[in-house]
Amino acid sequence: MELEGIEHSRDRALLRQKSRDFYWYSPVLKRQLDGKSADLWARPRNEDEVLHILRECRAVRMPVTARGGATGNYGQCVPLEGGLVLDLTAMAAPISLTDGVLEAEAGAKMIDLDLWARERGWELRIWPSTKRTATIGGFVAGGGAGVGGMSHGTMRERGNLLGVRLATLEDPPRILDIEGDAANPVNRTYGTTGIITRVRIPLAPAQAWRDVAISFADFPEAGRFALAFAFADGIAKKMCAVFDSRLPPFFRGIADAVPEGHSLALVMVTAAGMLALREMAAEHGGSIVAEQDSVAAERDPAATPFYEYCWNHTTLQVLKKDRGVTYLQCRFPFEGTLESVEAVRAKFPDEVWMHTECVRFGGRITMTALPVIRFTTEERLAEIMAGFEAAGAGIANAHVFTIEEGSGYRRVPGDQLGFKRRVDPLGLFNPGKMLSFTA
Numbered sequence: 001m002e003l004e005g006i007e008h009s010r011d012r013a014l015l016r017q018k019s020r021d022f023y024w025y026s027p028v029l030k031r032q033l034d035g036k037s038a039d040l041w042a043r044p045r046n047e048d049e050v051l052h053i054l055r056e057c058r059a060v061r062m063p064v065t066a067r068g069g070a071t072g073n074y075g076q077c078v079p080l081e082g083g084l085v086l087d088l089t090a091m092a093a094p095i096s097l098t099d100g101v102l103e104a105e106a107g108a109k110m111i112d113l114d115l116w117a118r119e120r121g122w123e124l125r126i127w128p129s130t131k132r133t134a135t136i137g138g139f140v141a142g143g144g145a146g147v148g149g150m151s152h153g154t155m156r157e158r159g160n161l162l163g164v165r166l167a168t169l170e171d172p173p174r175i176l177d178i179e180g181d182a183a184n185p186v187n188r189t190y191g192t193t194g195i196i197t198r199v200r201i202p203l204a205p206a207q208a209w210r211d212v213a214i215s216f217a218d219f220p221e222a223g224r225f226a227l228a229f230a231f232a233d234g235i236a237k238k239m240c241a242v243f244d245s246r247l248p249p250f251f252r253g254i255a256d257a258v259p260e261g262h263s264l265a266l267v268m269v270t271a272a273g274m275l276a277l278r279e280m281a282a283e284h285g286g287s288i289v290a291e292q293d294s295v296a297a298e299r300d301p302a303a304t305p306f307y308e309y310c311w312n313h314t315t316l317q318v319l320k321k322d323r324g325v326t327y328l329q330c331r332f333p334f335e336g337t338l339e340s341v342e343a344v345r346a347k348f349p350d351e352v353w354m355h356t357e358c359v360r361f362g363g364r365i366t367m368t369a370l371p372v373i374r375f376t377t378e379e380r381l382a383e384i385m386a387g388f389e390a391a392g393a394g395i396a397n398a399h400v401f402t403i404e405e406g407s408g409y410r411r412v413p414g415d416q417l418g419f420k421r422r423v424d425p426l427g428l429f430n431p432g433k434m435l436s437f438t439a
């Protein structure tokens with residue numbers, strides 16, 4: 001393979017390192033994916049280099065797995081069949097910001113894009129709690145929910161992804177520029193439908209965000225507060241998470257502020273919303289125990305923005321001290337949300353440490369959850385997931401590596417499968433991750 005002039009390596013230690021993500025959160029995936037490794041790593045600087053690498057790979061039928069910040073949780077960028085890991089992190093420039101639309105290279109870190117946009121009066125609408133390490137391309141291809149989701153929904157919500165430039169493995173490989181609904185086929189397909197080289201997303205006007213920690217004597221009270229806050233349309237907000245009393249002691253920066261045995265809500269609200277938030281917290285029996293400037297905290301490497309206790313950072317905070325846990329991903333129903341949360345808490349009082357996040361789907365608000373689970377066996381983990389489903393919660397299985405099995409709908413949308421056939425007829429993009437595709 002001819003890669004002269006392009007940064008690449010066949011060093012075994014480097015390849016092992018570049019073939020991993022955060023799949024080890026799941027004991028099931030750890031068993032299945034440990035030891036998988038690419039044969040070659042390359043880091044292109046521009047679209048021409050991407051196309052050159054793809055031409056070379058196509059010629060020898062070598063699999064190509066894209067890699068951004070490698071913070072994915074389901075082994076999305078672990079190459080199951082070896083081949084080449086295509087590292088996008090050298091393609092990290094913001095390109096333009098016009099009328100609130102940001103275009104950036106796919107390997108740009110989300111924190112850097114937010115900073116760049118803020119200097120121009122705008123900010124990202126949605127980001128994962130890994131904002132300080134994840135890339136925008138990886139968020140589109142491998143994630144899609146997170147901070148901002150209670151106001152703007154997920155990346156799958158129409159309007160949150162405006163377009164992409166994409167390198168294909170057609171004969172010959174080429175760049176497509178697709179927008180609107182036509183860009184859906186790259187949304188959360190784990191890089192199986194092409195290499196995203198640029199992303200276009202809408203921004204929101206920049207706001208002064210506050211991180212606020214509110215403690216509650218019991219969990220149901222905190223849950224009632226969180227939903228009421230989520231529905232309070234007069235308060236501009238980005239995040240509201242609730243944790244049962246076993247979790248705050250793992251949150252180093254704020255643990256001491258939370259009274260022992262208290263549940264916790266973590267909120268991101270605009271400075272202008274603070275008065276209403278204070279009144280609402282008091283009305284629900286909550287006490288504000290910590291507060292900080294969100295934007296200053298995320299810019300300071302020594303500080304922890306509160307979103308780094310939320311979403312899947314909750315699991316990470318616990319894993320730092322206790323390797324005997326894992327997690328689930330689920331979505332509670334729109335009606336009877338809190339009843340469903342309480343039903344699973346009552347069913348699994350010891351093994352499930354509840355953690356919910358308020359989100360909006362199609363204009364309706366509910367809670368998703370990433371509870372921390374005390375792990376014993378894979379069979380027991382499956383029983384707990386079944387228990388959640390019986391209580392009305394939809395499970396998005398975080399312990400599988402294919403798109404279909406991990407989806408709450410257990411399938412890949414037809415347009416994504418059809419698009420894959422077109423842009424990757426040989427099935428070389430991240431093989432094994434889109435289960436319903438056959439070359």
Ligand code: FAD
Pocket residue numbers: 021022065066067068069070071072073076077088106107127128129130133134135136137138139140141142143144145146147189190191192194195196197311312313316430
């Ligand atoms: P990677 O892990 O590098 O890649 C993810 C997938 O996208 C892989 O399949 C890869 O092949 C593909 N890919 C990457 N770049 C491209 C590209 N340019 N073109 C095509 N395919 C590409 N996720 C959330 O959605 N919300 C959260 O709040 C969240 N919190 C997390 C917290 C922790 C502590 C951890 C470890 C993970 C969390 N995640 C979360 C998962 C993950 O961090 C995000 O999905 C993140 O956006 C992935 O970005 P990345 O750059 O690290 O992607």
